[in-house]
Amino acid sequence: MCSTAVEAWQTDENIIFGVHSKTAPLEWRNNGVDMGFHLELMSRIGQMTDKRIVVRRKTFQQLLADVHDDTSPIDVIAVVSPVTIDRQLSQSDPIYATHAKAYTLQGKEFIHGWHDLAGKRVAIKKGAFVDVYITGQAQEFIRVDVDLYETGFQQLISGDVDIVLAENFVARRLMPHYPSIRSSSAPLIYGAFNFVSNHKNAQLMAEINDALRQLKLSGEYDRLVNKWFGTGREKVDLSNAQQRMFWLAILISIISALGMLLTGYISRSLHKRTQALNLELAQRKRAEQQISSLSQQFQSVLDGIPHGVTLLNRQCERLWSNDNNNELLTSTEFHFMHGDTFNLNSSLVTVLESQKSLIADMIYRDQFWQLQLHPIGNDQAVILLEEATERHNLRQANDEASRLASLGELSAGIAHEINNPTGIIIHSIAFFNHALKDLQQAADAYQKQNPFWLIAGLDPNRAMTELQVSSLTIEEGAKRISRIVNDLKRYALPTVTTEHQLLNLNEVVKVSLRLTANQTKIFRLITQLNEPAPMIMGDAQQLHQVLINLIQNACHACKPATGDDADSDTISIETSTSADGVSLTIRDTGTGMDSATLQRITEPFFTTRRSGGGSGLGLSVCSRIIKEHMTEMQFSSRLGQGTSIKIQFLSVSDSIKALKLPSLEQDT
Known part of the structure; x- marks a missing residue:
């Protein structure tokens, strides 16, 4: 066929009808044959307009693109349009009415109207008549675009959306496959099926409308509606293979029944002949039954x-x-x-x-x-x-435990070796502190004699101040090293008691921030410390360890601030008081955690930074310290939205009662 003839075949004698559904009753396929209300209605219109209907199957999004494309070979598609809004295309008279409503998981509240969608994540099929209806209107809900209503149902089950706005016919087809989903509202949008075409086919749409009106006047349209939408006329798509298996099962049943009848006839005939043959036959049957029973038992064992x-x-x-x-x-x-x-x-x-x-x-x-x-x-x-996944994981866990046990033995020796030089540092720095106090007077006197005298290039007063601050920092760091080593030993001996004292929570925060200043200086850090300062009962060094670990974790989860970048992540630390006691909250706007990670973060040796050197002991030790303080640590986190950790301390009086400490009045 030459190109001119092909073009004429496509444009003059045919109507290219684009469809996307494969399920009854609108457009579907049975044993490879296209059927359905739209297809039969369009076929009848083709007969009345002397045109041949050619079906082309594409996705819904492809058909929407085609109908807006002047060069597309697709002439007509069937879509739903809201009854109050016309699509900006050439469209036919309404074909059949439908509606859309809200669908939620079983047990969720009923949706009484659009106001009940406020603040919820709602799945909307892109390009569908629900999309057309809400476009350009104010939306108080969070819209989530999906390619198919079935994608929306899947996201509803997985918790990615709260509600799906779906067209009635499609939802009725999907709900048997998703029993956990229910219809949760009255109709929210009313719509009608229409044949839609590009404006270039306005003449073709006029012919379709004339034919459609004739079918309605003649009653043939009502016959088609009753055929495809009448009560009890749900269509089922049976494949040839299923039908063949059905008839094959019937044939095998008949053959089996005939075989049983034949076996019974032969058995009776043999029984009549001789007693000996009857006895032999009976013995053979018993043997066959035993073999059959044994075979069935063996088959059941293998299948199980x-x-x-x-x-x-x-x-x-x-x-x-x-x-x-x-x-x-x-x-x-x-x-x-x-x-x-x-x-x-x-x-x-x-x-x-x-x-x-x-x-x-x-x-x-x-x-x-x-x-x-x-x-x-x-x-x-x-x-x-x-x-063998579980066995493999257990073997890996056993190997990891063996390595950690060896590491624990090694750590005990290292801790002892670290304590010795740490003690020397603490002892020596104490001497430096006393020496600096005595040298201050000598420095003041010498500066009067030599006003241009400098210490390490600095003004003497500033230099002496820096030396004192550096000396105190070294002493504080050495004591922290000693305390961490002792905490490492105490992790293996959790029964060691700790003396709790009255602490200024704001001071605990300030000390921890000083010790982590080198890490937090590249982040946006916000502190909100309650005044007057909240007082708690606890061990300052251990609480430093907890807060330092939480600050370091927040730094790992955030990206550094760059200039005046308003989108950079933030780390905030807040202390507050309430009727329930004193609280310390650390928040960050970093990467966050999923629910599976959140449930395991306090497990020993669990870490998401194994490749980066994480051991998985930090939050485990923090959790133990918090429990020793008779308090709790509350986590909340979402992927991409950051993490919040709140430590709720008891009041001083409640802490004294819970920890069975002497009262402050008795100490006084």
Whole structure:
């Protein structure tokens, strides 16, 4: 056919009808044949306009793009339009009414109107009539665009959205596949199905409207509506294979029934002949029943095995299988532990030729498996597949525990060695502090004699101040090293008691910030310390350790501030008092954590920064210290939105009662 003839075939004699649904009753396919209300209605219109209807299946988004494209071969599509809003296209008279309403998970509150959607995440199908209706209107809800209503249902189940606004016919089809979803509102939007075309086909749409009106006047339109939307006329898509299996099952049942009748007739005939043959037949039947029973029991045992069992011949044909995890054998993602992909054919030939079993550890995605391939004679082999993920994880955990146990023994020795030089530093720096006080007077006197005298390039007064601050910083750091070493020892001996004292919580925060100043200086840091300063009962050094660890974790989760970048992450520390006691809150706007990570963050040795040197002990130790202070640490976090950690301390009087400490009046 020449190009001119093809063009004429496409434009003059045919109507290219674009459809996207494959499910009854509007547009669907049964055994490869296109059917449905829209298709039959359009076919009848084609007969009345002397045009041939050609069906083209595409996605909904492709059809929307085609109908807006003057060069597209698609002439007409069927879509839903809100009854109050016309699409900016050439469209037919209304074909059939429908509506859209809200769908939620079972147990969620009923949606009484648009106001109940405020603040909720609502899934909207892009380009659908719900999208057309709300476009340009004020929206108090959070809109989440999806490509299909089914995508919205899946996101509703996974918790990514709260509500799905879906068209009635599609939702009715999807809900049997998603039993946890229910209809939760009366109709929110009313719409009507229309045939829609590009403005270039305005004449074609006029012909379609004339034909549609004639069908309504003649009553044929009502017949089509009753056929496809009448009560009890839900359509079911049966494949040829299913039908063949159904008739094959009936045929096998008939043959089995005939066989049973024939067996009964032969048995009665033999019984009439001789007593001896009857006895022999009875004995044979009993033996067959025992063998059959044993075979069924053996088959039940094999079918009940959770691991995959498959019997193959040399040609790699499956002779028998319990159908457990056999898809792994032919998957390209199923490979040996060392990385080579598993090839069933070559492995089977190797085992049969060598008559030696193959036992190997395998990996499939994030799972670990053990593969066993054993020869049975020269032409058959059996494959056993067993998931070993838990066993692999336990082995890794055991290896990790062994390494950590060795590390603990090593740490005890290192701690002892660290304590010695730390003690020397503390002792020496104390001497420096006393010496600086005495030298201050000498420095003042010498400066009067020599006004231009400098110490390390600085004014003497400033230099002496810097020396005192540096001396105190060294002493404080050495004491912290000593305390951390002792805490490391105490982690293995949690029964060691700690003396709690009256503390200024604001001072604890300030000391911790000084010790982490080198890390926090590149971040936007906000402190809001309550005045008057909240007082608590506790161990200052241990609370320093907790707060320093939380500040360091916040730094790891945030990106550094750059100039006046308003979008950079922020770390804030706040102290406050209330009727329930005293609280300390550390917030950051960093990467945040998912729910699975949030549940495990206080587990010993659990860390998301293993490759970056994290040991997973920081928050575990912090959790233990907080529990020793008879208080609690509350976590809240969301991915991409940051993390908030609130430590709620008891009041001083409640702490004294809970920790069984002497009262402050008695101490006084």
